[in-house]
Amino acid sequence: MNIIVCLKQVPDTESQIKLAPDGKSILKEDLKWVMNPYDEFGVEEALRIKEKFGGSVTVVGLGPKRVTESIRTALAMGADKGILISDPALEGSDALATAKALAAAVKDIPYDIIFTGQRGVDDDNGIVGPALAEYLGIPHMSIIVKVEVSQDGKSVKCNKPVEGQTLVIESPLPAVVTAQKGLNEPRYASLPGIMKAKKKPLEEKTFAALGLNPSEFGEGARNLKVIELTPPPARKAGKIVSGDTPESKAKELARLLHEEAKVI
Amino acid sequence: MAQGVMVIAEQRDGEIRKVSYEVVSEGKRLADKMGWKVTAVLLGQGIKEKAAKLGHYGADKVIVVDDTKFAAYTTDAYVAKITDIVKAEDPAFLIMGASVQGKDLGARLSARLGVGMAQDCTALEVDNGNLTAIRPIYAGKAYAKVGFSDKRPHMATTRPNVMAMNEPDSSRSPEIVDADLSMDESALKTRVAEVLRDATGKVDLTEADKIISGGRGMKGPEHFNILEDLAAAIGASVGASRSAVDAGWRPHADQVGQTGKVVSPNLYIACGISGAIQHLAGMSTSKVIVAINKDQDAPIFQRADYGVVDDLFKVVPALTEEVKKISH
Numbered sequence: 001m002n003i004i005v006c007l008k009q010v011p012d013t014e015s016q017i018k019l020a021p022d023g024k025s026i027l028k029e030d031l032k033w034v035m036n037p038y039d040e041f042g043v044e045e046a047l048r049i050k051e052k053f054g055g056s057v058t059v060v061g062l063g064p065k066r067v068t069e070s071i072r073t074a075l076a077m078g079a080d081k082g083i084l085i086s087d088p089a090l091e092g093s094d095a096l097a098t099a100k101a102l103a104a105a106v107k108d109i110p111y112d113i114i115f116t117g118q119r120g121v122d123d124d125n126g127i128v129g130p131a132l133a134e135y136l137g138i139p140h141m142s143i144i145v146k147v148e149v150s151q152d153g154k155s156v157k158c159n160k161p162v163e164g165q166t167l168v169i170e171s172p173l174p175a176v177v178t179a180q181k182g183l184n185e186p187r188y189a190s191l192p193g194i195m196k197a198k199k200k201p202l203e204e205k206t207f208a209a210l211g212l213n214p215s216e217f218g219e220g221a222r223n224l225k226v227i228e229l230t231p232p233p234a235r236k237a238g239k240i241v242s243g244d245t246p247e248s249k250a251k252e253l254a255r256l257l258h259e260e261a262k263v264i
Numbered sequence: 265m266a267q268g269v270m271v272i273a274e275q276r277d278g279e280i281r282k283v284s285y286e287v288v289s290e291g292k293r294l295a296d297k298m299g300w301k302v303t304a305v306l307l308g309q310g311i312k313e314k315a316a317k318l319g320h321y322g323a324d325k326v327i328v329v330d331d332t333k334f335a336a337y338t339t340d341a342y343v344a345k346i347t348d349i350v351k352a353e354d355p356a357f358l359i360m361g362a363s364v365q366g367k368d369l370g371a372r373l374s375a376r377l378g379v380g381m382a383q384d385c386t387a388l389e390v391d392n393g394n395l396t397a398i399r400p401i402y403a404g405k406a407y408a409k410v411g412f413s414d415k416r417p418h419m420a421t422t423r424p425n426v427m428a429m430n431e432p433d434s435s436r437s438p439e440i441v442d443a444d445l446s447m448d449e450s451a452l453k454t455r456v457a458e459v460l461r462d463a464t465g466k467v468d469l470t471e472a473d474k475i476i477s478g479g480r481g482m483k484g485p486e487h488f489n490i491l492e493d494l495a496a497a498i499g500a501s502v503g504a505s506r507s508a509v510d511a512g513w514r515p516h517a518d519q520v521g522q523t524g525k526v527v528s529p530n531l532y533i534a535c536g537i538s539g540a541i542q543h544l545a546g547m548s549t550s551k552v553i554v555a556i557n558k559d560q561d562a563p564i565f566q567r568a569d570y571g572v573v574d575d576l577f578k579v580v581p582a583l584t585e586e587v588k589k590i591s592h
């Protein structure tokens with residue numbers, strides 16, 4: 001099995017998000033960058049499939065040079081090879097353009113299954129995985145918590161929880177699977193793993209190498225344009241519910257929710 | 265020139281889902297500003313009799329796609345058919361609910377149509393015939409106002425529970441049209457092999473009107489019954505912090521937060537949850553937030569409309585009793 005994992009680098013979820021003076025972007029200077037948490041599930045699942053079927057795991061990240069660190073983390077977990085797509089002309093690309101560039105980078109390497117995260121915890125899109133599948137002309141299954149590759153390696157069964165039920169979806173391979181929490185427990189990189197990762201191949205690709213037309217990428221080519229970023233609407237100051245005992249507080253809370261907030 | 269609002273209705277087992285009425289209502293509001301019509305597309309099997317209901321909420325026309333191939337949602341069949349319909353109808357806007365189905369459908373459809381899509385929006389507006397949308401990003405740590413390029417349709421999915429639903433008007437009867445059912449079946453690769461029903465029958469957190477979440481302060485899985493009791497009394501679903509999920513006390517599907525479900529209920533009650541930034545990110549768009557925590561300095565109180573500083577094991581059962589009195 002040849003498995004590809006797409007890896008997006010996002011601000012650590014601990015981060016406070018601060019807006020830049022242009023009113024359209026966030027301040028990136030003080031952020032700590034990590035692998036999108038959903039991509040960790042993808043890396044882990046890829047490694048488990050490889051352990052069972054043999055083959056190789058290739059990690060593909062698109063973004064600035066710093067993405068190399070997250071690719072190295074995946075290599076330290078056990079992935080075999082990394083590809084970084086990096087080009088100033090890509091800066092500011094939207095989800096569809098990102099998927100198009102990823103498709104260009106993976107189309108010439110053999111693959112049976114491609115993992116992406118179900119969404120980036122930065123822009124909360126969940127578009128790149130399905131769009132990548134579209135550009136490669138293969139099926140996708142999104143928000144998946146269980147993956148079972150058939151013995152012959154030609155098809156896959158995936159569990160997808162939808163509100164109140166779980167669908168078991170069957171698909172021929174190759175296919176894109178977008179990983180949801182619950183899929184697995186990602187392993188940590190071991191010290192020997194980290195040492196080995198330094199010697200694993202990490203290839204860098206630019207636009208020229210991918211044969212892409214720069215005019216279809218970057219800020220100017222966006223189909224979805226950011227007009228303005230604002231902080232979340234301020235919540236008005238809350239009330240501490242008064243009372244001498246837990247019971248009297250509960251009574252007062254019930255009254256407030258009923259009479260004032262009118263939610264019960 | 266592209267005009268009109270098209271909405272994709274969602275059904276499950278032959279029943280139209282609530283989020284679809286929200287989307288039709290929102291579509292109608294936008295269409296009225298432009299003097300446009302609302303066309304709803306309803307896909308399923310044996311669902312034609314339900315089409316009129318979409319009219320009650322604001323659809324002027326309903327295109328019904330009624331065939332076994334559409335009984336259960338599959339990305340392949342739905343995207344192929346809706347693409348044909350969109351090309352024929354040429355709507356200016358294309359909107360659906362940001363349910364699990366809608367997010368999946370919207371993502372692939374936007375790629376096939378080659379147009380931008382705003383995912384999981386909390387507000388839509390029309391500006392000179394162009395769609396603008398508000399969408400929380402970083403799970404609500406910031407809000408983005410987005411617009412679109414010239415390519416049509418402008419696409420969006422709307423977050424369940426957020427868009428106001430019109431009062432249904434049963435005197436409105438939409439034009440109902442059967443869609444052409446022909447399609448290239450070689451494009452159908454995936455299939456639903458099995459449907460596993462969730463025995464609990466609880467409303468999913470992303471669509472719940474009220475949520476009661478428990479955190480590490482619950483001390484163990486055996487105590488969640490006090491939250492279940494309160495939930496039963498007020499018609500809520502039970503959620504959890506990541507700590508409660510990672511401890512194995514609650515299923516993954518119950519996690520609320522930046523790496524769990526992002527929720528917007530009318531009422532969110534956090535019990536024994538400190539209010540870590542990742543948790544707050546996932547629930548701060550709730551309309552009314554209540555925190556019950558014995559530590560008065562817990563960050564959750566900074567987001568709460570109502571805070572109770574006390575032992576949850578005493579407050580929650582008492583609250584359940586009080587609520588029962590009110591509703592009787």
Ligand SMILES: Cc1cc2nc3c(=O)[nH]c(=O)nc-3n(C[C@H](O)[C@H](O)[C@H](O)COP(=O)(O)OP(=O)(O)OC[C@H]3O[C@@H](n4cnc5c(N)ncnc54)[C@H](O)[C@@H]3O)c2cc1C
Nearest residue numbers: 479480481505506507521522523536537538542543558576
């Ligand atoms: C990459 C990453 C992603 C994450 N994503 C999420 C996410 O999506 N969702 C999420 O929730 N977390 C997430 N977290 C975890 C988050 O940082 C916190 O660790 C977690 O939310 C804390 O859970 P808690 O509030 O239940 O526990 P704690 O922080 O331990 O808080 C327990 C609270 O219970 C109170 N308490 C104890 N006993 C009682 C009692 N008897 N009565 C009343 N109150 C009591 C205490 O005062 C305390 O405030 C993430 C972390 C990381 C690193």
Ligand SMILES: Nc1ncnc2c1ncn2[C@@H]1O[C@H](COP(=O)(O)O)[C@@H](O)[C@H]1O
Nearest residue numbers: 006007062116117119120125126127128
């Ligand atoms: N720049 C990128 N490089 C590599 N993979 C990406 C990139 N952007 C998105 N992805 C993949 O697509 C998933 C969903 O991202 P998004 O559509 O941005 O929410 C991520 O978890 C990644 O697996």
